[in-house]
Amino acid sequence: MTQDKESWPFLSQKTVDLKIIRKAKMKIPFGTITITSKSRELINEALDSGRVSNGKYVREFEELFARLTGTKEAVAVSSGTDADMLALAVLYDFGAKRGDEIIVPALSFVATGNAVLHAGFTPVFVDVELETLNINPRRIEQVITKKTRAIMPVHLMGKPAKMDEINKIARKHKLFVIEDAAEAHGAVYKGKNVGTLGDMAAYSLYLAHIITTVEGGIVTTDREDFAEILRSLRSHGRACKCKVCVVNTNSAYCSKRFKSGRDVRFIFERVGYSSKMNELEAAVGIGSLHMYKKIISKRKRNLLTMIKRFQKFKSCMTTFQQEEHEEIGPHAFPMIVKEKAGFTRDQLVDYLDKRGIDTRDLFSSMPTQCPGFKFLKYKLGAFPNAEYIGDNGLHIGVHQDLGEKHVDYFIRTVGDFLERYAR
Ligand SMILES: Cc1ncc(COP(=O)(O)O)c(C=O)c1O
Numbered sequence: 001m002t003q004d005k006e007s008w009p010f011l012s013q014k015t016v017d018l019k020i021i022r023k024a025k026m027k028i029p030f031g032t033i034t035i036t037s038k039s040r041e042l043i044n045e046a047l048d049s050g051r052v053s054n055g056k057y058v059r060e061f062e063e064l065f066a067r068l069t070g071t072k073e074a075v076a077v078s079s080g081t082d083a084d085m086l087a088l089a090v091l092y093d094f095g096a097k098r099g100d101e102i103i104v105p106a107l108s109f110v111a112t113g114n115a116v117l118h119a120g121f122t123p124v125f126v127d128v129e130l131e132t133l134n135i136n137p138r139r140i141e142q143v144i145t146k147k148t149r150a151i152m153p154v155h156l157m158g159k160p161a162k163m164d165e166i167n168k169i170a171r172k173h174k175l176f177v178i179e180d181a182a183e184a185h186g187a188v189y190k191g192k193n194v195g196t197l198g199d200m201a202a203y204s205l206y207l208a209h210i211i212t213t214v215e216g217g218i219v220t221t222d223r224e225d226f227a228e229i230l231r232s233l234r235s236h237g238r239a240c241k242c243k244v245c246v247v248n249t250n251s252a253y254c255s256k257r258f259k260s261g262r263d264v265r266f267i268f269e270r271v272g273y274s275s276k277m278n279e280l281e282a283a284v285g286i287g288s289l290h291m292y293k294k295i296i297s298k299r300k301r302n303l304l305t306m307i308k309r310f311q312k313f314k315s316c317m318t319t320f321q322q323e324e325h326e327e328i329g330p331h332a333f334p335m336i337v338k339e340k341a342g343f344t345r346d347q348l349v350d351y352l353d354k355r356g357i358d359t360r361d362l363f364s365s366m367p368t369q370c371p372g373f374k375f376l377k378y379k380l381g382a383f384p385n386a387e388y389i390g391d392n393g394l395h396i397g398v399h400q401d402l403g404e405k406h407v408d409y410f411i412r413t414v415g416d417f418l419e420r421y422a423r
Pocket residue numbers: 079080081082084108109111112154156180182183203204205206216217
């Protein structure tokens with residue numbers, strides 16, 4: 001039934017709005033955090049010991065994370081953005097020059113583009129596919145130049161990018177592949193864990209993510225030399241980059257410190273960053289990993305139920321599907337309002353918001369819809385799919401504090417909305 005636009009209760013009718021908000025029976029917040037008793041114990045231990053900067057708990061967290069993804073190395077940093085940025089900065093040790101180009105999808109959380117720029121590279125954008133939300137591999141080769149150094153696919157909303165096609169192009173053109181796996185904890189692609197599919201992978205550990213340290217990030221890789229450089233980069237580019245720093249763990253004597261004649265801790269081999277994770281964050285992360293199986297199975301159930309139950313709205317809204325070859329990392333549930341649905345994304349967002357359902361936009365086309373990227377001089381219209389999602393996409397949480405009754409409430413609320421306002 002189409003609602004006369006004049007009577008649309010959007011951003012007006014304050015009294016009506018307040019009544020609806022007060023009546024909302026349930027709250028569906030976007031994210032959640034579970035701080036386990038194990039984390040609390042470790043946090044207290046760290047506080048009592050006075051050893052709170054990067055030390056043994058960070059190392060333990062890194063080992064557990066590497067074991068979980070199945071990589072040889074994991075290097076923890078202070079955010080997912082820094083994980084992207086430091087992974088890219090590793091490339092300077094392998095011939096990359098400042099200003100060289102990194103291929104990224106046009107649609108992502110803005111951190112992906114920011115990280116490329118902060119690492120000193122130029123982002124080159126490629127449009128995404130509407131069905132997968134991910135970079136369209138068929139468009140990658142068109143933008144490869146002599147300056148291209150890497151492809152950085154994003155597994156948006158935990159859906160694995162088309163890594164076989166991407167890796168094939170990378171091999172052909174001798175490019176590095178760095179996965180932006182910020183949202184893809186627990187995702188599997190053709191039997192392999194996301195995070196093991198390129199040269200390095202960068203995760204966010206921000207609190208809305210499946211494994212969290214409150215704020216934080218981590219880079220996984222099978223290459224020991226990459227991991228060493230990452231450890232140097234996260235600590236100002238220092239020359240000392242041992243896996244276990246004895247000075248950091250128990251103030252023991254470091255036999256390597258003056259080996260070269262000068263204090264290795266004050267030799268700065270490369271342009272570095274200040275991006276260490278601290279012990280308190282790692283303690284939260286260790287607790288989060290202890291709960292991982294429980295968290296992921298709850299989130300998976302929520303996501304798959306939402307995907308299935310959302311099918312009935314397919315005449316006016318779409319979402320992604322889990323395909324045979326993959327397991328989506330259950331980060332969140334994306335939705336895209338179709339053309340001619342009879343309502344806008346923002347009207348739906350407003351309706352859900354008043355009924356206690358927290359939403360986020362499904363990001364935007366970084367080069368053409370983020371004002372901060374204007375200086376790159378891309379023209380609106382250059383990335384039609386990313387821009388369409390930027391205008392019409394949204395997502396909601398699928399986290400471990402939600403269950404069947406929340407999914408049910410969400411589906412019912414969307415159903416009520418569509419009954420009133422869809423064309
Ligand atoms: C795709 C993507 N990349 C990078 C990041 C950056 O992570 P952080 O917020 O931890 O810096 C995020 C954040 O959620 C993200 O969604």
